[in-house]
Amino acid sequence: MARKVQKVQFVETVLRDANQSLIATRLPYDKFEPMLETIDKVGYYAAECWGGATFDVCLRYLHEDPWERLRKIRAKMPNTKLQMLLRGQNVLGYSHYPDDFVKLFVTKAVENGMDVIRIFDALNDVNNLKVAMEATKKAGAIASGTISYTTSPVHTHKKYVEMVKEMKRMGADTICIKDMAGIMGPQEAYDLVSAIKDAVDMPIDLHTHSTTGLAFMTYLKAVEAGVDIIDTAISPFSGGTSQPCTETMAYALRQLGYQVDLDDSLTQKMAEYFKGIRDEFIADGTLMPKSMATDPKCLIYEVPGGMLSNLLSQLKQMNALDRFDEALMEVPQVRKDMGYPPLVTPTSQMVGVQAVRNVLDGQRYKTVSKEIKAYCRGEYGRTPAPVNPTVQKQILGDEKPMTTRYADSLEPVVPATRKKLKGVARNDEDVLSYIAFPNLAEKFFQERKEKEENIVTYTITKA
Numbered sequence: 166m167a168r169k170v171q172k173v174q175f176v177e178t179v180l181r182d183a184n185q186s187l188i189a190t191r192l193p194y195d196k197f198e199p200m201l202e203t204i205d206k207v208g209y210y211a212a213e214c215w216g217g218a219t220f221d222v223c224l225r226y227l228h229e230d231p232w233e234r235l236r237k238i239r240a241k242m243p244n245t246k247l248q249m250l251l252r253g254q255n256v257l258g259y260s261h262y263p264d265d266f267v268k269l270f271v272t273k274a275v276e277n278g279m280d281v282i283r284i285f286d287a288l289n290d291v292n293n294l295k296v297a298m299e300a301t302k303k304a305g306a307i308a309s310g311t312i313s314y315t316t317s318p319v320h321t322h323k324k325y326v327e328m329v330k331e332m333k334r335m336g337a338d339t340i341c342i343k344d345m346a347g348i349m350g351p352q353e354a355y356d357l358v359s360a361i362k363d364a365v366d367m368p369i370d371l372h373t374h375s376t377t378g379l380a381f382m383t384y385l386k387a388v389e390a391g392v393d394i395i396d397t398a399i400s401p402f403s404g405g406t407s408q409p410c411t412e413t414m415a416y417a418l419r420q421l422g423y424q425v426d427l428d429d430s431l432t433q434k435m436a437e438y439f440k441g442i443r444d445e446f447i448a449d450g451t452l453m454p455k456s457m458a459t460d461p462k463c464l465i466y467e468v469p470g471g472m473l474s475n476l477l478s479q480l481k482q483m484n485a486l487d488r489f490d491e492a493l494m495e496v497p498q499v500r501k502d503m504g505y506p507p508l509v510t511p512t513s514q515m516v517g518v519q520a521v522r523n524v525l526d527g528q529r530y531k532t533v534s535k536e537i538k539a540y541c542r543g544e545y546g547r548t549p550a551p552v553n554p555t556v557q558k559q560i561l562g563d564e565k566p567m568t569t570r571y572a573d574s575l576e577p578v579v580p581a582t583r584k585k586l587k588g589v590a591r592n593d594e595d596v597l598s599y600i601a602f603p604n605l606a607e608k609f610f611q612e613r614k615e616k617e618e619n620i621v622t623y624t625i626t627k628a
Contacts, residue, residue, distance in 0.1 A: 177411060249274060315507035342369065345508070350379055
């Protein structure tokens with residue numbers, strides 16, 4: 166009897182994580198719109214096109230309505246599943262939101278065209294995934310329960326497998342291993358995928374970054390262990406802090422005897438198109454050579470590419486770039502004090518900012534951000550290991566950390582915001598944009614109104 170050929174599916178990341186990693190999500194809709202119908206025919210499992218930083222950047226820098234962007238992508242791509250990244254109870258922001266906001270956001274995301282919602286929590290606290298997971302299932306979309314991958318004395322395969330089993334009980338349809346810093350080596354990938362496959366019968370997606378140079382080898386060993394889906398980026402937007410190259414992975418896997426159902430003539434067409442876009446971003450300085458480089462230092466400090474950029478930016482503003490190596494060495498110490506959180510939004514920013522403050526103050530935790538205080542109070546959820554009690558006492562004083570789920574203490578926010586925005590918000594999508602980013606949304610609503618008034622005035626004048 167002939168051996169069944171293992172099929173490997175691909176998620177294309179150029180519309181979200183690839184351009185977020187390389188050009189800080191500055192890819193406007195009109196730049197990629199001519200390629201959407203081609204992407205739709207390639208044969209991808211899904212196209213990651215929303216979530217992460219896209220929502221924030223659309224409002225803040227691109228002057229686009231993120232909801233309209235999603236609807237336009239959906240209209241041009243009827244045959245490919247659209248995928249987004251959701252930060253659990255944080256949704257697309259940096260702090261926890263009330264449950265009514267999380268539920269409505271997920272419902273509207275699906276109504277506007279979303280098929281797959283990849284739900285993660287920065288601390289891997291499954292309590293922070295529950296509401297978003299239930300809302301995704303209720304809306305009829307695919308819930309992808311996600312592990313934020315990291316290494317530490319408390320992050321073991323046994324713990325990850327327990328988390329996977331819990332996510333399955335919560336209703337997850339697929340499991341994603343999200344290696345945001347590109348620190349997962351080939352043997353780690355093989356062992357973890359094997360352990361999860363032995364524990365549950367579910368499709369597994371592996372997401373990594375090329376930052377450390379391990380990604381291609383890691384993907385090959387993960388596939389060998391039975392991984393079903395891998396995240397890749399079309400060649401001009403691949404490598405460096407982005408994902409491995411789509412075309413290269415397809416070529417290698419086919420040569421090794423795996424089934425890959427991508428149309429190579431169409432990926433070639435995509436590559437030619439996005440090469441022109443990449444060159445524009447190189448020319449204007451948005452795409453910096455550092456983002457395309459391989460940096461094995463991340464294996465020591467476990468610092469994702471975006472966090473490195475933030476560290477450099479923070480030190481530059483303080484005229485302290487010469488303290489970069491000290492700040493980098495301080496990151497693992499702060500992470501240990503905070504109970505070994507995975508370094509992913511928002512914990513990566515919090516740990517990075519604190520490391521810089523410790524170095525510049527010449528004393529640990531002399532000054533702390535309100536986010537670190539909230540973290541030590543337990544507002545972000547259950548930490549992988551306990552926070553260093555001495556540090557916690559130094560930061561909180563006599564205040565006791567909370568032991569319940571923080572979102573349970575939050576009042577519903579949607580009804581009051583609907584009332585507040587009466588006459589301004591045109592729909593619930595506007596209300597959600599405002600709750601997520603009030604200042605940005607308010608500015609966007611005003612700009613939208615002025616733009617429409619100018620069009621009307623121009624039309625009347627012309628007539």
